[in-house]
Amino acid sequence: xxxxxxxxxxxxxxxxxxxxxxxxxxxxxxxxxxxxxxxxxxxxxxxxxxxxxxxxxxxxxxxxxxxxxxxxxxxxxxxxxxxxxxxxxxxxxxxxxxxxxxxxxxxxxxxxxxxxxxxxxxxxxxxxxxxxxxxxxxxxxxxxxxxxxxxxxxxxxxxxx
Amino acid sequence: xxxxxxxxxxxxxxxxxxxxxxxxxxxxxxxxxxxxxxxxxxxxxxxxxxxxxxxxxxxxxxxxxxxxxxxxxxxxxxxxxxxxxxxxxxxxxxxxxxxxxxxxxxxxxxxxxxxxxxxxxxxxxxxxxxxxxxxxxxxxxxxxxxxxxxxxxxxxxxxxxxxxxxxxxxxxxxxxxxxxxxxxxxxxxxxxxxxxxxxxxxxxxxxxxxxxxxxxxxxxxxxxxxxxxxxxxxxxxxxxxxxxxxxxxxxxxxxx
Ligand SMILES: [Zn+2]
Numbered sequence: 464x465x466x467x468x469x470x471x472x473x474x475x476x477x478x479x480x481x482x483x484x485x486x487x488x489x490x491x492x493x494x495x496x497x498x499x500x501x502x503x504x505x506x507x508x509x510x511x512x513x514x515x516x517x518x519x520x521x522x523x524x525x526x527x528x529x530x531x532x533x534x535x536x537x538x539x540x541x542x543x544x545x546x547x548x549x550x551x552x553x554x555x556x557x558x559x560x561x562x563x564x565x566x567x568x569x570x571x572x573x574x575x576x577x578x579x580x581x582x583x584x585x586x587x588x589x590x591x592x593x594x595x596x597x598x599x600x601x602x603x604x605x606x607x608x609x610x611x612x613x614x615x616x617x618x619x620x621x622x623x624x
Numbered sequence: 625x626x627x628x629x630x631x632x633x634x635x636x637x638x639x640x641x642x643x644x645x646x647x648x649x650x651x652x653x654x655x656x657x658x659x660x661x662x663x664x665x666x667x668x669x670x671x672x673x674x675x676x677x678x679x680x681x682x683x684x685x686x687x688x689x690x691x692x693x694x695x696x697x698x699x700x701x702x703x704x705x706x707x708x709x710x711x712x713x714x715x716x717x718x719x720x721x722x723x724x725x726x727x728x729x730x731x732x733x734x735x736x737x738x739x740x741x742x743x744x745x746x747x748x749x750x751x752x753x754x755x756x757x758x759x760x761x762x763x764x765x766x767x768x769x770x771x772x773x774x775x776x777x778x779x780x781x782x783x784x785x786x787x788x789x790x791x792x793x794x795x796x797x798x799x800x801x802x803x804x805x806x807x808x809x810x811x812x813x814x815x816x817x818x819x820x821x822x823x824x825x826x827x828x829x830x831x832x833x834x835x836x837x838x839x840x841x842x843x844x845x846x847x848x849x850x851x852x853x854x855x856x857x858x859x860x861x862x863x864x865x866x867x868x869x870x871x872x873x874x875x876x877x878x879x880x
Contacts, residue, residue, distance in 0.1 A: 517675060517681070517757055519678065550753070550756050552760075579767075598664040599768055601667065604674055
């Protein structure tokens with residue numbers, strides 16, 4: 464059944480689809496899978512999000528960007544709730560999101576949440592599989608650093624989590 | 625009037641102990657920022673520091689909700705005195721050299737791995753959620769630190785000697801991981817806390833496996849240093865807090 468309520472919730476999801484991750488600006492929050500639920504209770508819009516990494520400094524900014532996007536669209540009473548369970552996983556990243564990462568020059572997560580990081584992640588520049596891990600920790604908490612042995616370029620890998 | 629939260633007299637100090645330990649180790653690791661042996665490893669250790677800080681934030685936030693409206697994560701981290709901190713003593717030790725730093729991380733990450741594997745089954749839903757989330761990050765810390773222990777232990781004569789020295793330096797500090805505080809004993813009856821005696825063997829086995837590969841000799845302590853959970857600390861913690869808390873102490877309530 465389509466109700467006023469469900470139409471409004473859909474509208475909010477559409478707005479959230481335009482909000483980008485501050486650290487990887489090609490990804491929207493919905494590509495990342497960090498928006499877990501949207502509720503409308505009386506006049507208040509509640510957006511339930513979950514952090515990627517526990518120490519991710521972008522989370523406060525993400526909450527602020529959600530608030531701003533909703534205010535711009537005329538919503539006044541906004542509540543943003545952060546939940547830890549179930550824990551976020553790269554398994555929730557959409558296929559579109561992975562494609563966008565690849566085009567942006569970041570290798571998307573390969574495998575599932577429990578896959579152990581190994582050499583041979585596809586180079587986003589030349590598509591070679593002849594690549595070596597430099598460090599499991601990269602420029603942000605979610606990335607590892609690789610180098611390509613063919614085109615010799617270093618690249619970021621969005622690691623499985 | 626607010627309902628008293630069940631077990632809060634034990635749960636609050638338990639959360640603070642877990643939070644303090646991760647915060648203090650995070651701070652020690654962050655002191656390497658800009659000083660790591662190579663850029664990639666500098667970044668690795670500061671990433672680990674950031675993960676630990678995230679865990680500490682979750683735990684302080686939870687403690688603050690149990691303590692009431694006048695508390696928040698910043699007050700708990702920045703405005704408590706050394707005599708109120710409950711961190712493990714191993715975390716407050718100065719970094720000394722790279723060998724001591726990576727060995728401490730290896731001991732601690734191995735401990736956290738088995739600890740969180742149990743805590744994720746806690747009957748306290750928030751602690752279980754924090755444990756489950758943190759466990760994913762600890763897997764990376766454990767792999768990184770074991771690789772360094774092996775690389776240096778099974779490296780040159782000099783690197784092996786430095787690692788073996790680190791084993792000597794830290795030998796009195798690991799028994800504390802497995803000493804149950806009063807609140808842990810109380811909370812165990814509600815299946816909230818972790819029975820530390822059950823994870824000790826797994827921890828020791830993990831250390832032995834990595835040490836065998838690293839050609840290092842594990843040293844047992846004859847005089848274990850314990851008491852961190854009971855707020856008995858060394859001067860090192862005071863020095864660390866003076867540095868870490870200076871901004872909030874000098875300009876109270878300042879925000880970014
Ligand atoms: Zn390439």
